[in-house]
Amino acid sequence: LxxxxxxxxxxxxxxxxxxxxxxxxxxxxxxxxxxxxxxxxxxxxxxxxxxxxxxxxxxxxxxxxxxxxxxxxxxxxxxxxxxxxxxxxxxxxxxxxxxxxxxxxxxxxVEKRCPAGVCKNLLHFVIDPGKCKGCTLCAKNCPADAIMGAVKAPHVIDPNKCIKCGACMDNCRFGAISKH
Ligand code: SF4
Ligand code: SF4
Ligand code: SF4
The missing domain is CATH 1.20.1440.230 (NADH-ubiquinone oxidoreductase 51kDa subunit, iron-sulphur binding domain)
Incomplete structure (x- = not known):
């Protein structure tokens, strides 16, 4: 050792x-x-x-x-x-x-990136418009009111409001949200 x-x-x-x-x-x-x-x-x-x-x-x-x-x-x-x-x-x-x-x-x-997705200040949550069904579940569960979008239309995360809690990713049943 x-x-x-x-x-x-x-x-x-x-x-x-x-x-x-x-x-x-x-x-x-x-x-x-x-x-x-x-x-x-x-x-x-x-x-x-x-x-x-x-x-x-x-x-x-x-x-x-x-x-x-x-x-x-x-x-x-x-x-x-x-x-x-x-x-x-x-x-x-x-x-x-x-x-x-x-x-x-x-x-x-160098890359300002946390490969394990742990360091909050280096995380970015992103919605893939191709996978998003516009179910609104992520927006309803966002504690920072950082997700916008109409019903059945792709939603978008406002990075300036996002507190990086991960609730949206946990709630999306379509795997449309990822963190980088
Ligand atoms: S300050 Fe740290 S290294 Fe120094 S004596 Fe105390 S425990 Fe030991
Ligand atoms: S929960 Fe997923 S599918 Fe539903 S609006 Fe949010 S990103 Fe789109
Ligand atoms: S990570 Fe949290 S604060 Fe950021 S968009 Fe998702 S639910 Fe909202």
């Missing part, structure tokens, strides 16, 4: 698939570290927060290639200077996802 950048930890194993965003997963593990940090040393207390901020920048669609280098550099500083095992291993989920799923980070940074 050590050779691939992992460790036993509490002995638990989490199985993930293509619907898990690796940048989001790295954020999830950092949130745990930030909560658990005792605050005695600054690499762990401050460094992990800055690391988290950089990951948020990426999942918000504002990340740059330079941020990836900064993240790697910061990870190495935290690993080598934190006082105890918690801080020293805190960057591992970030470094291992960067190593094994770098293309997912690049999709967020």
């Amino acid at each position: 050590g050779a691939i950048g992992s460790m036993m930890g509490s002995g638990g194993l989490i199985v993930m698939d293509e619907d898990n965003c690796m940048v989001d997963i790295a954020k999830f593990f950092l949130e745990f570290i930030i909560d658990e940090s005792c605050g005695k040393c600054s690499p762990c207390r401050i460094g992990t927060k800055r690391l988290y901020d950089l990951l948020c920048k990426i999942t918000d669609g504002k990340g740059t290639l330079e941020d990836l280098s900064t993240i790697e550099e910061l990870c190495e500083h935290i690993k080598s200077s934190a006082l105890c095992g918690l801080g020293q291993t805190a960057p591992n989920p970030v470094l291992s996802t960067l190593k094994h799923f770098r293309e997912e980070y690049l999709a967020h940074v």
Whole structure:
């Protein structure tokens, strides 16, 4: 496990698939570290927060290639200077996802796209006019009143109003709505 950048930890194993965003997963593990940090040393207390901020920048669609280098550099500083095992291993989920799923980070940074469809700020819900039957169900279930269209006519989503909740996609019985 050590050779691939992992460790036993509490002995638990989490199985993930293509619907898990690796940048989001790295954020999830950092949130745990930030909560658990005792605050005695600054690499762990401050460094992990800055690391988290950089990951948020990426999942918000504002990340740059330079941020990836900064993240790697910061990870190495935290690993080598934190006082105890918690801080020293805190960057591992970030470094291992960067190593094994770098293309997912690049999709967020370069293409402003979340391949797993998890990062809300990078999602776009679209109705295929060829598949839409104009049943109005999506519009009736949209909490943001973001879908327009007449009965039996193709509907359209207003991206400026959409809060990306996914309710329309769940309610469409014709598979006309997709997220990108
Ligand atoms: S590395 Fe250890 S000592 Fe330093 S802040 Fe984190 S938990 Fe505390
Ligand atoms: S639920 Fe589907 S078929 Fe019905 S209006 Fe919405 S997109 Fe069209
Ligand atoms: S994702 Fe939610 S807010 Fe956006 S159009 Fe669909 S139902 Fe409305």
